[in-house]
Structure formats: structure tokens, C-alpha cells
Amino acid sequence: MTEVLLERAEALQEEFRRVFGEAADGVWAAPGRVNLIGEHTDYNDGFVLPFALPQATLVAARRRADGLVRAHSLFTGETVEFALEELRPGGVDGWAAYVAAMCWSLRTAGQAGLLAEDVDVVGVDLLIESDVPHGAGLSSSAALECSVGLAVADLTGAAVRPLEMARLAQRAENDYVGMPCGLMDQMISMLGQAGHAVLFDTRSLQPTPVPLAPEGDAEVLVIDTRAPHRLVDGEYAARRRQCEEAARVLGVESLRVLSDTEADVAEILTPVEDEVLRRRARHVITENRRVIETVDLLRADDLAGVGDRMRASHLSLRDDYEVTVEEIDVAFEAVSAQGVHGARITGGGFGGCVIALAPVGLHERVRSAVREAFAAAGFTEPEVFRAPPAAGARRVV
Missing domain, CATH: 3.30.70.890 (GHMP kinase, C-terminal domain)
Incomplete structure (x- = not known):
């Protein structure tokens, strides 16, 4: 699957140059998920047993110096632009709400107590493509959140650990998008392991790989x-x-x-x-x-x-x-x-x-x-x- 991702990443870099006129700084990926068992338990402090899928959302990204975010989706053909300084929950809707939500969640991570301090997010150009089936219950939203979050954090120079990123993505979906999901989807998108499901205790936040x-x-x-x-x-x-x-x-x-x-x-x-x-x-x-x-x-x-x-x-x-x-x-x-x-x-x-x-x-x-x-x-x-x-x-x- 690594070879497939590399091929997709290379193609996305070429498309990025066509859409934005310059080379991308890198490409990041986050997978969808299947939950083997443990449904509607994550928001009840319970146990879940998901695993990450080979299908993933890819984001090619490049830093900007003007505090703007431009995001283009190859799925819809749309480009959405917004200013980081103007980000407020509910201010961006549609698919781009998940992009805005991750930028907002990183910018306010210290205030929320999820990181030691807020992340001074830089402006970025983002090109997004995905083969995670949309609307199929395979967590295409978490794949988008986590791939965007990784790209933005890396280009900003912020060190965010995988479980921290998952919690930031959950907050983005809960408090910006307005979906009261638990932590399972974002956790497995960040912490998936090849050949394994992951037993996740949503009360202790303890992940345990389990061979499948x-x-x-x-x-x-x-x-x-x-x-x-x-x-x-x-x-x-x-x-x-x-x-x-x-x-x-x-x-x-x-x-x-x-x-x-x-x-x-x-x-x-x-x-x-x-x-x-x-x-x-x-x-x-x-x-x-x-x-x-x-x-x-x-x-x-x-x-x-x-x-x-x-x-x-x-x-x-x-x-x-x-x-x-x-x-x-x-x-x-x-x-x-x-x-x-x-x-x-x-x-x-x-x-x-x-x-x-x-x-x-x-x-x-x-x-x-x-x-x-x-x-x-x-x-x-x-x-x-x-x-x-x-x-x-x-x-x-």
C-alpha cells in the first residue's frame, strides 16, 4: 500500500502545481476506518475496536505568508479561501468546514487545554483528494481532519503527538462543525497499525494493538x-x-x-x-x-x-x-x-x-x-x- 500512496502523492504534487502554480512542500495522508466492534460506545467512555483502512485522504500543501488558507477539493472541484484571523465556529460550511475547523482547533489548542499553548498556524495552500467512500460510515471526515491537521502542523513547525492530533480533530468536529462524535474515528486515523485492530479505552485514552x-x-x-x-x-x-x-x-x-x-x-x-x-x-x-x-x-x-x-x-x-x-x-x-x-x-x-x-x-x-x-x-x-x-x-x- 505504501507504493500506491507514493504514486498518488506524486500525482497530487503534479496537480498541485497545475492548480496553484507552484510546487507543494509535501503530501500528507490519513486513512478512513472500519470499526470491527464497539459502536456508539466511544461517547459513553467505553471500548472500541477499529482498524485503519488502506483508503486514505491525501493533502498536498504549501506555506503561505499572508495568513490565508486556500483549499481546493478534487472531489468537488471547488476552491475555498478564508483568513486565519477570522476563523470562528460555523464561519465556513460544507466540506471546507473540516479544513477550517482543524486550523481553528490548532490555533486555540492551548486555550482548550489540549496542548501546552496555541499553535501559531501559518497560511497554507491545500489540495485534497481521497478514495475513502464519502457518506458510507467509514469516517471520511476524520481522514480529512487528520490529514489537514498533520499538514498544517508540520508546515507550522508544531510538534503534535498522534493522540493529541486525534483529540484536536475531535474538538474540531464537535465544536466547529457541530457533530457530537466520540474520539474513535480520529484516534484510529492517527494510530492505526498494519495488520492490527486497536483496542481503545476512551476513558483512559489507552490504545492497545490487537493482531487481526x-x-x-x-x-x-x-x-x-x-x-x-x-x-x-x-x-x-x-x-x-x-x-x-x-x-x-x-x-x-x-x-x-x-x-x-x-x-x-x-x-x-x-x-x-x-x-x-x-x-x-x-x-x-x-x-x-x-x-x-x-x-x-x-x-x-x-x-x-x-x-x-x-x-x-x-x-x-x-x-x-x-x-x-x-x-x-x-x-x-x-x-x-x-x-x-x-x-x-x-x-x-x-x-x-x-x-x-x-x-x-x-x-x-x-x-x-x-x-x-x-x-x-x-x-x-x-x-x-x-x-x-x-x-x-x-x-x-
Whole structure:
């Protein structure tokens, strides 16, 4: 994959010269991600087990001396320009909001307590290209944030550690863009390791690499349903509020506290009278437990056991958390019938992707089955691709 990134970086440098008339100072990359298990747990101080994808966002960049940022997207063909001194949350919208958000987050990092001091961000020209599927729940936004953040920090001369950059990117998305996401997406984009998933404790901020199918007898397949990734009517934010309310009713700071016990979940949730809150909390508590079980099963090379936890996760997200849509459920059922170890929705839901942990050699069978199921249902043809765990964000050239 390094050779592919180098080829893309070289092509992007040539395009940069065409768009901006001068040579780029460098090219930086940050990957999208797949979450093997641990959904909607990160904003509940819980556990997640994602890995970085080979698909990445690349940013070619050059310093400017006038305090302006010019960003051009090869995806939209647009160029957006803004002054660093005028950056305020909500001041830039669309795809460029993520660019502005990272510049703003770095400039105010000291005020936010995320770095020892604010970063004196320099003006930059940025050229952006990406092969992370947009709107598919594979964290194209975090890939954009982290690649821009690395480029801007490097050209400014700021030393920002990977986890610090992830937290700056999360703040950018929370406080500038207005999306109340947890830290998982940005963390794995910065800290991904080839051949590994990363167990991340979002309370202690401790990352632990976990080998993923090291014997080469299984692979992760991604089924991009191409159902629009709609966080309809603020439903993502609503789930977060419901979890916070359930924790308040239960008298704990977060639902993670209850995941750490061995008590029966039904007994734990007895004080919660509201049925919706009870179901939301049940998902989070049981999902945290499934993540830890999955890590143990991976280390024991028990892929059937991992698959069982993936299926249970999907059913919990469908029934208790209610974040699946028809395309997702059709893909899940079609894939599950093809001899895979397990399958589940990945990402925030309301569209996006299903993943399958499959024995090597099932790729074509899975693709055919899902395409047939989607054709019968009248859905847009899905895309199915292999997803080997890749490295995290870095400077390419």
C-alpha cells in the first residue's frame, strides 16, 4: 500500500502545481476506518475496536505568508479561501468546514487545554483528494481532519503527538462543525497499525494493538450499501442525549461504569422506567462487554466466537439502538447466509456499510449474494471490497 500512496502523492504534487502554480512542500495522508466492534460506545467512555483502512485522504500543501488558507477539493472541484484571523465556529460550511475547523482547533489548542499553548498556524495552500467512500460510515471526515491537521502542523513547525492530533480533530468536529462524535474515528486515523485492530479505552485514552487474523485465514469484507449516510433529524445527537439521561437515572457518570461490572444487565437497568432509555443503555453496556470478549477471542484465534459477537452487536444496534436502515438489514442477512464467521453494521448507522469477517476465498460469493439481494429489493448496486488493516496518518513525501 505504501507504493500506491507514493504514486498518488506524486500525482497530487503534479496537480498541485497545475492548480496553484507552484510546487507543494509535501503530501500528507490519513486513512478512513472500519470499526470491527464497539459502536456508539466511544461517547459513553467505553471500548472500541477499529482498524485503519488502506483508503486514505491525501493533502498536498504549501506555506503561505499572508495568513490565508486556500483549499481546493478534487472531489468537488471547488476552491475555498478564508483568513486565519477570522476563523470562528460555523464561519465556513460544507466540506471546507473540516479544513477550517482543524486550523481553528490548532490555533486555540492551548486555550482548550489540549496542548501546552496555541499553535501559531501559518497560511497554507491545500489540495485534497481521497478514495475513502464519502457518506458510507467509514469516517471520511476524520481522514480529512487528520490529514489537514498533520499538514498544517508540520508546515507550522508544531510538534503534535498522534493522540493529541486525534483529540484536536475531535474538538474540531464537535465544536466547529457541530457533530457530537466520540474520539474513535480520529484516534484510529492517527494510530492505526498494519495488520492490527486497536483496542481503545476512551476513558483512559489507552490504545492497545490487537493482531487481526494473523494466520491469514480470514479477512474483513466491507459491503458499502450506498444507502445515504443520513444522521436523520439529529438522531445521532439524540442517541447521545438518551445515553446521558440513562446514566443520570442510574446515578453514574457514564454507562461505561456499569459495563465494568458482572451484574445482570436486566437487574442493572431496573431503575430505568423509560423503555427507550432502557434499550439504549442495554446496547451500550452489552456492547462494551462484547468488545472485551472479542479481543480475548481474537487472541485465542477463535474466529467463530468473534463472529458470534459481531452478529449480537448488529442485532443490538438494530433492535435496541435502532440505527439500521432497510439496505443495511438486507445486506446483513444476505452476507450472513454465505458462510462468514460474522457480520454487522459498522459506523454510526442510518446508512453506510456492513462488514463481514470471512474465511479467505468468500469475496466473490459474498459480492454476488449481496448484489442479487439488492437487485431483488430494487436498491442501488452495492460495492464489496476487502479491507486489510492499514497504517495510520503520516507524511508521504
